[in-house]
Amino acid sequence: MNNIFDIIKKRYSVRTYELKPIAKKDTEAITEFLSSITQGPFKNKVQLKLVQTNEDSESELKKYISYGNVKGARSFIAGSVKKGRYAMEDFGYCMEKAVLKATELGLGTVWLGGSLNRGTFAKALALSDDEVIPAITPLGYAADKRSMMDKVIRTLSGGKNRKTFEELFYLGDLSRPLTPSSLGKYETPLEAVRLAPSASNKQPWRIIKEKDQNVFHFYMNEHPTNRVFKDVQMQNNDMGIAMCHFELMANELGLHGTWQTDEPKLDAGNLIYIVSWKSLDN
Numbered sequence: 001m002n003n004i005f006d007i008i009k010k011r012y013s014v015r016t017y018e019l020k021p022i023a024k025k026d027t028e029a030i031t032e033f034l035s036s037i038t039q040g041p042f043k044n045k046v047q048l049k050l051v052q053t054n055e056d057s058e059s060e061l062k063k064y065i066s067y068g069n070v071k072g073a074r075s076f077i078a079g080s081v082k083k084g085r086y087a088m089e090d091f092g093y094c095m096e097k098a099v100l101k102a103t104e105l106g107l108g109t110v111w112l113g114g115s116l117n118r119g120t121f122a123k124a125l126a127l128s129d130d131e132v133i134p135a136i137t138p139l140g141y142a143a144d145k146r147s148m149m150d151k152v153i154r155t156l157s158g159g160k161n162r163k164t165f166e167e168l169f170y171l172g173d174l175s176r177p178l179t180p181s182s183l184g185k186y187e188t189p190l191e192a193v194r195l196a197p198s199a200s201n202k203q204p205w206r207i208i209k210e211k212d213q214n215v216f217h218f219y220m221n222e223h224p225t226n227r228v229f230k231d232v233q234m235q236n237n238d239m240g241i242a243m244c245h246f247e248l249m250a251n252e253l254g255l256h257g258t259w260q261t262d263e264p265k266l267d268a269g270n271l272i273y274i275v276s277w278k279s280l281d282n
């Protein structure tokens, strides 16, 4: 993928699709891309697959997704991850890569963690007992006009609203917000995180940078609803999405680093530690 920042800025949740099928060359490009993704940064096995329905009527679509907040979708990217530690982060990371690839190809997506019929997708993925489907996305061309329901959901979830840089990113501890201009090249990878999609637009990512070092600790500001389900935690998907945006953006800028999970001895209040990016460029 090229021009990651442009792709990230272009992406938004598309909930109203044109009925026209996806062009053959785009189908081939996305299929090839999906097959190249086999695991996330924590090495959990991830499977992503294009699921094309031949259904023409909205009622048939109910086999795949419910509630009617998505209109016109005829294709999906479905995915699964092997259950395990950091499985949700790995899935979020991989699925978001696919979402960005689709955006690059001019295709619309919307992460759907709720309102999908997991049984239908389980069959399409030949899901085994040790795997889980955290989310899927429809895939197709965005319709020019949004449906009424689309507008309502976008308003309820806050759509494009994002927290400010200073609310999300800190220096040393939570008492000192990071100022973008102090970051040099790392300003853009953090901005790429800020623009990421998240479940109900809750933006749970908090990052604390170490003083004088390009070491970034990723924390989750967890909402109580994140623990409702045993095998699926949406906000951990969000954390994987943040890792994806940060890493793709950093790499494109020639910044290199590794993901490590040594929890730093920082006072991070109620935040839950997930992972750290340690620069290899120093």
Ligand SMILES: Cc1cc2nc3c(=O)[nH]c(=O)nc-3n(C[C@H](O)[C@H](O)[C@H](O)COP(=O)(O)O)c2cc1C
Residues within 6 Å of the ligand: 011, 012, 013, 069, 110, 111, 112, 113, 114, 115, 135, 153, 157, 158, 159, 160, 196, 197, 198, 199, 200, 201, 234, 235, 237, 238, 241
């Ligand atoms: C893990 C995850 C799960 C989501 N689940 C749903 C969903 O079930 N239904 C829905 O309409 N949107 C869902 N969304 C989309 C978010 O509401 C959307 O990304 C957020 O409001 C920001 O808007 P934007 O994507 O247009 O930037 C989900 C997003 C993520 C990252």
